[in-house]
Each structure stands twice: as C-alpha cells, then as structure tokens.
Amino acid sequence: MSERFDVAIIGAGPAGLAAAGVLGQAGCSVTLLDEQAEPGGQIYRGIGSASGPRKSVLGADYAAGASLLPSLAHDSVTHIAGATVWEVTPERDIYYSQAGKASGLKAEHVLVATGATERPMPFPGWTLPGVMTAGAGQILLKTAGMLPPSPCVLAGSGPLLFLIAAQYLAAGFKIDAIVETTPRGNLAKALPHLPGALLNNKYLRKGLAMLASLRKAGIPHYKASTSLVAEGDGQVEALKFTSGGKPHRLACASLLIHNGVVPNVQISRSLNLDHAWDSLQHCWHPVTDASGATSLAGFRVAGDGGGIAGAEAAAHGGRLAALAILEDLGKITGGERQARSSDDSAALKWHGRARPFLDALYAPAREFLEPADSTIVCRCEEVTAGKIREFVDLGCLGPNQAKSFGRAGMGPCQGRYCGLTVSSVIAAKLGKEMDEVGYYRIRPPLKPITLRELASMDLDDDADERPAA
Amino acid sequence: MRNVLHFKRLDEASGDTVELTFEGEPVTARAGETVAAALLAAGHISGRQTPVSGSPRGPYCMMGACFDCLVEIDGEANRQGCMTQVRDGMVVRRMTGARDVDRGSAA
Numbered sequence: 001m002s003e004r005f006d007v008a009i010i011g012a013g014p015a016g017l018a019a020a021g022v023l024g025q026a027g028c029s030v031t032l033l034d035e036q037a038e039p040g041g042q043i044y045r046g047i048g049s050a051s052g053p054r055k056s057v058l059g060a061d062y063a064a065g066a067s068l069l070p071s072l073a074h075d076s077v078t079h080i081a082g083a084t085v086w087e088v089t090p091e092r093d094i095y096y097s098q099a100g101k102a103s104g105l106k107a108e109h110v111l112v113a114t115g116a117t118e119r120p121m122p123f124p125g126w127t128l129p130g131v132m133t134a135g136a137g138q139i140l141l142k143t144a145g146m147l148p149p150s151p152c153v154l155a156g157s158g159p160l161l162f163l164i165a166a167q168y169l170a171a172g173f174k175i176d177a178i179v180e181t182t183p184r185g186n187l188a189k190a191l192p193h194l195p196g197a198l199l200n201n202k203y204l205r206k207g208l209a210m211l212a213s214l215r216k217a218g219i220p221h222y223k224a225s226t227s228l229v230a231e232g233d234g235q236v237e238a239l240k241f242t243s244g245g246k247p248h249r250l251a252c253a254s255l256l257i258h259n260g261v262v263p264n265v266q267i268s269r270s271l272n273l274d275h276a277w278d279s280l281q282h283c284w285h286p287v288t289d290a291s292g293a294t295s296l297a298g299f300r301v302a303g304d305g306g307g308i309a310g311a312e313a314a315a316h317g318g319r320l321a322a323l324a325i326l327e328d329l330g331k332i333t334g335g336e337r338q339a340r341s342s343d344d345s346a347a348l349k350w351h352g353r354a355r356p357f358l359d360a361l362y363a364p365a366r367e368f369l370e371p372a373d374s375t376i377v378c379r380c381e382e383v384t385a386g387k388i389r390e391f392v393d394l395g396c397l398g399p400n401q402a403k404s405f406g407r408a409g410m411g412p413c414q415g416r417y418c419g420l421t422v423s424s425v426i427a428a429k430l431g432k433e434m435d436e437v438g439y440y441r442i443r444p445p446l447k448p449i450t451l452r453e454l455a456s457m458d459l460d461d462d463a464d465e466r467p468a469a
Numbered sequence: 470m471r472n473v474l475h476f477k478r479l480d481e482a483s484g485d486t487v488e489l490t491f492e493g494e495p496v497t498a499r500a501g502e503t504v505a506a507a508l509l510a511a512g513h514i515s516g517r518q519t520p521v522s523g524s525p526r527g528p529y530c531m532m533g534a535c536f537d538c539l540v541e542i543d544g545e546a547n548r549q550g551c552m553t554q555v556r557d558g559m560v561v562r563r564m565t566g567a568r569d570v571d572r573g574s575a576a
Contacts, residue, residue: 036533037554054479117532127529127537129514129515130514132528135532139531140509143501144506146506146509146510147477148476149475235474235515379526379529379537380536381521412536412547413534413535413536416534417529417530417534417535447533448536448547
C-alpha cells in the first residue's frame with residue numbers, strides 16, 4: 001500500500017539521529033520522521049541553523065549536538081521534516097501528515113525515539129498566558145534567540161531550571177528570581193546515591209558551576225518553596241508562594257516553570273506495549289532490554305522515551321538499538337554486534353551512574369502530584385483536581401473512567417499534560433499504587449488531524465490489491 | 470489597558486523579515502520563526518480563549534504537545550502556532566471559544 005523501508009525511526013533527536021547514522025552507514029533504507037522543521041530534537045533544537053554567538057550562549061553541550069547531523073548525509077537515509085506521526089500499527093504501518101497531506105509507509109523495524117516531555121506542574125494559575133515551561137523558554141532561545149519579558153521568575157525543580165537561568169545570564173539577561181520547589185527532605189534521600197554519582201561527576205560539576213554563577217550574579221534563590229499560586233488578570237502578573245516559613249509575592253511578566261521531564265509514551269502506549277512504573281523517576285516507561293527491544297517484536301525504543309537519561313545517553317542508546325536492528329536484518333553477526341556495542345554500552349552505563357542521585361534529589365513535590373481541589377489538572381478540558389476526586393467518590397476507578405465522568409484527558413493534547421496527574425490524584429484518593437490505577441489508553445490519531453488531511457491520503461496502491469470484479 | 474509585554478530578540482538574531490497580520494495588526498517576524506514566537510515577540514501573549522470557560526491562553530510548551538498556542542491561520546482554525554513557520558502575507562486570527570460549525574475552516 002505504501003513505500004517500504006528497512007527501518008522507520010520516529011524522532012530526529014539524539015537517539016534517532018545516532019541510530020540513523022549507524023543504519024545509513026550499513027546501507028539500510030531508513031526513513032526518519034520528525035515533527036520539527038529542523039533535526040535535533042528538543043535538546044538540540046535549531047542546532048543546524050544556530051549562529052556562533054547563539055551556540056556560545058547555549059553552551060558546549062548544546063553545540064556538541066551538531067556532530068550528529070552528518071547521520072542524515074547517508075544516501076539511504078530519508079529525513080522527512082515537519083511530519084506529524086498520527087498512527088503506528090502493530091503491523092508497522094506508519095501514518096503521518098506533512099504540510100497538510102497524509103501519507104503512509106511500512107517498515108521492517110520501527111525505532112521510537114520520541115524523547116521526553118515536561119512533567120505536569122499543576123498549581124493555581126499555571127494556565128495563565130505568560131506562564132510557560134522552562135523548556136518553552138529554552139526553545140525560544142534556541143530557535144529564535146528570544147528572551148522573556150521582565151520581570152521574569154523561574155519556578156520549580158530540576159537541572160533544566162538552573163541551566164536556562166545560566167544560559168539567560170550568558171545572553172546578558174538576568175532573571176529576577178528562582179523559586180525552587182525541591183522538597184527539603186530530598187537531599188537526605190539522595191545522599192545514599194552520591195557515591196555512585198561521584199563515579200560520573202560531570203553532571204554534578206556542571207550543576208555546581210551553574211549554581212555558583214547564579215549566586216555570583218546575585219539572583220535571589222528561594223528554596224523549598226510551597227503553595228505556589230500564579231495571579232493575574234488575563235495574563236500572569238505575580239507569583240505567590242511560601243518559603244522559609246514566610247509568604248512571598250513576586251511581580252512577574254513571565255513565569256517559566258519546570259518539574260522535571262518524563263518519557264513521551266504516546267506511541268508506545270498506543271501500541272499497548274508493556275510499561276513499568278519507575279518510582280524513583282516518578283513516571284512510566286516502556287519495558288525494554290539493553291537494545292531498546294520492547295514487548296512487541298519489530299519495535300524498539302531508544303533515548304529518553306524509554307526512561308530519562310539525558311541527551312548523550314540517548315545517542316548511545318540509539319546506536320545500540322541500531323546495531324541490534326542490523327543484526328536482526330542479517331547485516332552483521334551477533335559477534336560483530338557485540339564488538340561494536342561495547343563502547344556505547346559502557347558509555348550508557350557511565351551516564352546512568354549520575355541518575356539515581358539526580359532523580360532522588362529532584363523528585364517532584366507532593367503539591368504538584370496531588371494538587372489542591374481548585375487547581376486545573378486537565379488544561380484542555382479545564383478539569384480540576386477536586387473534580388477528579390469527586391469522580392472517585394462517585395465510583396471512578398481509573399483515568400480511563402475519568403474521561404467518561406468528566407472529559408479529563410479528552411482535549412487536543414490527549415492527556416500529555418494531565419495523564420500523570422490524573423492517575424496520581426486517583427491513586428492517592430483510592431489509596432492505591434500508580435501501577436494499579438494505570439494510565440490513559442492512548443488511541444490514534446495521536447495528534448488531531450483534519451478530515452481534509454485524511455482524505456488526501458494516496459490509496460491508489462490499495463486499489464490494485466483489490467480482487468478483480 | 471495593561472502594559473504590552475513582549476519577548477525580546479537577541480541582537481545577533483538577524484535575517485530576512487516576514488510580514489504577517491494578527492487580528493488585522495501588522496506583525497514583523499524573522500524568516501524561520503514560528504507563528505507562536507512571532508506573536509510573543511510582538512507582545513501578543515494570548516492567541517485564544519478556551520472553548521470550555523472562555524479563559525485566555527497562550528503558548529505554553531512551544532514543542533507541539535500542549536495545544537495552547539492554537540490560532541486561526543489563513544482561515545483554518547485550530548492550527549498550532551508553535552509548529553507553523555511564518556510566511557509573508559499570513560493572516561493570523563485569535564480563536565474565541567468553541568469552533569463555529571457553520572464557519573468551519575475556509576478552503
């Protein structure tokens with residue numbers, strides 16, 4: 001019915017690009033589908049077009065992403081930019097839209113490399129215009145060289161919060177405050193993981209250097225902040241919170257929030273692959289082996305979509321998955337794969353050493369996992385945490401029933417920014433574990449498409465397959 | 470009327486400019502920018518009001534996941550501003566409340 005490829009890779013971030021390089025070099029026909037206009041994923045957004053000054057503002061770790069771009073130069077690799085994948089079938093048919101036209105293709109092997117999204121951070125006022133994710137702020141810096149309006153406050157928890165503050169400083173822009181929500185008890189829980197993290201102290205050193213630069217710049221840093229409320233009439237005007245036992249109110253024209261990142265599981269969930277709850281990273285991830293193989297033959301997951309480990313680890317994971325695919329395709333022997341995998345396996349392990357410490361240190365605060373009743377959790381359908389709790393009182397047992405009770409997760413974002421919260425609110429209310437309550441069932445189309453797009457699909461080949469009348 | 474607060478471009482960001490309109494007002498953007506970025510730089514922090522309660526929303530994730538940057542582009546409703554690159558002559562309009570079935574999207 002459609003074009004056939006040895007391998008379809010979904011996502012042109014570090015994992016997808018690294019995999020495309022290995023597969024392309026071996027002469028496999030590869031199609032790399034990516035939603036953005038340029039390759040790089042979110043971590044390396046705009047890497048192919050960023051100017052020298054912009055790269056120096058964003059730092060060496062960002063600039064290093066350019067080394068992945070030659071992967072696309074292989075003749076057998078087709079990069080389809082601006083392609084929104086809206087269905088992946090267990091038979092490995094992939095449907096996508098590009099520039100308003102729908103198309104399909106078929107692959108022997110599928111590598112899902114769709115990365116991460118920001119963990120939901122619901123609190124009163126987080127839907128106001130002017131409140132954006134820290135990642136959004138960073139994307140505006142990477143792709144358009146844009147800085148947010150002042151006064152600008154950063155709120156939340158996790159390394160990205162400090163990274164963007166440091167990048168803004170490098171760009172000559174001083175934010176007005178960091179309101180950190182990392183709970184006070186996290187450090188004690190993280191300390192047992194410190195010896196492991198010291199074996200790979202690259203992330204620790206980078207983090208400490210960032211914190212030092214922010215301190216030196218005199219940026220106020222409120223720690224263990226709680227009870228966040230964004231206020232404003234039509235747009236954000238202030239952030240209220242409690243820190244050090246005192247209430248605070250900071251005026252802001254922009255409020256960038258961050259609560260860590262979690263795997264983007266839309267495709268793996270839609271395929272009903274096995275997923276496991278990670279209580280340290282506080283998210284679900286598809287169950288995979290070291291080569292990214294999932295519970296369904298022909299499907300691998302690499303990069304942060306399989307569990308959060310960062311951009312460099314994602315590239316190693318992408319190469320390991322590609323080598324395993326080469327063996328499956330009979331292009332290399334098991335022995336060759338093993339020999340070629342050893343460097344990436346070792347590097348992946350090394351990057352992983354720092355994770356348990358970081359994951360425990362930046363574990364999300366309870367107030368964002370189980371928000372107060374008045375807080376909107378489903379942004380699209382404007383369903384509050386209190387409503388979800390009412391549904392439970394009425395007999396709702398899980399997130400899928402919450403859809404029928406009150407449309408939670410049924411808006412255009414399809415649960416991307418409420419799924420984890422809805423599950424955790426229900427689990428807490430029922431006194432159950434996340435695993436018992438489960439997650440939304442994700443169905444195609446994975447992103448909204450118009451009927452016109454659907455109708456534009458070329459089905460001529462299908463007609464050929466019909467038996468003659 | 471509240472202050473217009475807009476995202477600022479770093480000086481190094483230069484290049485070809487593109488002219489579009491938002492609600493009939495001219496907006497100058499840089500080629501390669503997304504509609505959402507161009508509107509933020511022009512001080513249009515909100516591009517829609519929700520179908521459920523009519524509350525204002527603006528770009529939130531800038532990566533195609535949250536759908537809060539939806540705007541009408543060249544007559545077509547519910548387009549993701551952060552996933553659409555600016556083009557000369559583009560006509561962008563605010564979306565207000567639920568979509569009107571009779572109007573739909575202009576062909």
